[in-house]
Amino acid sequence: MQGKKTYQEKLFHTFQLSNRVPETNFYRRLKEVLHLDFLYKETASYYGNSGQKSIDPVVFFKICLVGYLENIISDRKLIEHASMRLDILYFLGYDIDEELPWHSTIIRTRQLFPEEVFERVFTYVFEMCVKQGMVKGSTQVIDSAPVKANASMDSLELKVPEQDLMSHLADIRHISNRDKDIYRKAKENKAGKEQQQITASAEELKEIKSRNKNWSKNQNQRPGAGNKGSRYTSNKTHYSPTDPDARISVKLGKARKLNYHSQLSVDTSHPVITDITAYHADGKDNQHLSDIVDRLSQRLWRSGFQLENVLADTGYSSGENYAYLESKGVDSYIPPHGTYKGGPAGFNYMKEHDHYICPNGSVVPFKKVFNDYRNQTKKKEYRI
Template structure:
């Protein structure tokens, strides 16, 4: 017979929130795993002794954790989600009939607390992971990702152009991000004009040239640069792009991951117009500090070629950190047909049939991209009559010139390390890839780090720290649950072995007892009643 359920509300309910949530609920386990009471002391300096009471700091951070655990980016949606979930209400200590804080309270409190409060919570979670043996500390893998800023490309405006030298001096003293020099603006415009002309011949141009405005003029996309444009909506956001991705305003997020159980040991954000190598020192210092506080030393560092630079390699050598970073594409371990004489600090030509010219050191100079190089050059008298001049120097050039980075020694040392044991170097590449890249994918797609909902570099740093500590908390809870199951399995297996041993011992004693001659004449078999 078909049944039908009808709902009849009662006047009074005798129910407790704790009775509705099972003991193995995720938020129950999360609340039992970490003690949030240290946050009261960490946030005490942000409040006075008078006035209305604020939101409980523990409640604020618990609500934020719920948002990152469920990949919720909007504060409005987050409060709505917390209000509808009974287990979340129990987690944040709000009863069924209690009203939750307003979404604006969450936004204002997030801006009120400094980065050190979020960092202290990250370190507390990291300490839990260390206590369970989840971090080895020997090898850390580093990688970066762009985080979309809360600002549109349409918000970009052109920086004010400074025409005279006095205005340029004032700009340097102010260190303003909203002004640029006429020289810089001219160079950027020339580069954009070249791009506009070069892209016309492409089979599938990235813009349509047949669009016209109301006056009949062609509409072309504007080329923007961090040197000439900024966003007044979020002045810390930077225009950046990766291959296959759209140009947009981003922040630059970095994480360091331990290779033992893929726990994040360091996380921070930076400006998106920087290269990876320029941000390496910041993440290494932060990771080393976090590990040292737990009695762990950083020994090895793994990174991709984007982190390769002379300054970065020099810094790692000074810190005595063994790094495995592939050298960038412009590096040349040796020059074909030339050898370098370290004692005389010069290059020597060894090509057969040549004039054996000497390339003497001529000094150091910085190119337009900011790289400082050492220049070695031969004299025209040595090369102008050389039979190999055209294929070596070119048709019009009468001398040979070689440019080396001022940090070539560090590049050579890294190249030697990678080629001395190529099997181990390839293994380190695989270890880096399988350690840090899945973690970044999880952070971006499932832990709310894809887009920052606030504005400013400090708020972006808080965002990265919260996403990282949420990931570590999930790893920690899964790790202790797995360990508990393993221990229970070991105990049950041990009990089974003991039971088998006792049964075998009793059986052997019985056989021994029956084999004694004094009992051979006695029938110890059970009697059978045939009646």
């Protein structure tokens, strides 16, 4: 006989989450091993002694962890998602009839705690992985990824030089038709005075002038030239008033966006993240390597490991980085840039005297070290 299910909501329920979440469920198993009670002492100084009670700091960090594991970056969607998952409710310590914290509370709490508290939680989880034998420590892989900032390209403001703004516009700015439109102003300008002023050199501004001129000439008639983010912008002439630490960056085949630059280190034994930090998105990978290795080697040393090998792609290649890793006794597996040829054709480099011998047999001596502003790297000049 055919069955037909009729739903009628009950007025009273006898229900236990612990009976509904299987023993093999990931979040149930995680709840049994992840004990963050130390956070009560770590965060006590950031709360007053009176007023309404805040969100439990342990619950806050567990919600952040769920967002990472479920790949949800919106706090509003994260709370909606968690409220419909019995295993996540059990992991957070909430019953089915309890309201989860508002998404705005998650935002405010994230701004309340300094970086040191998040670093403490990261280190605690890392040490758990070490105790389980999941970290070898000797070989680390480093790579980067852009992280989208919570700010719009339409809210960008022009940086103001020390001289009059109008004379600045007349001197260096050849704007496209898209830039002549009225900008969407930010409600609050959070940028400091230094971030609102131009710090670029005359050479850099001259290069930007040429790029803006070509952009206004060649780009305005292209399909999509009027779309958001299509105008030419530069970190040297623009800043975000809503998120001053965000920087304009572009990835091949994608539009310019306000991003941060995430640098990630992973142990090769198991895919355990051993270090992660956000940098300004206008920096190059090779500018951050020494800072990453310093911080990474200290963390590994505290856990009884010694960093021996570093693996990274060509973006981390530079003479300074090779010399730095060599001085630390760390073997680097970082390929040089594809354009590197070891010197001009027909010129022989004499390492002991740091000079070249030209095809005519003359010595081409070393002159100076200079900063190449185009890619923010140091270069050596040999000239005769």
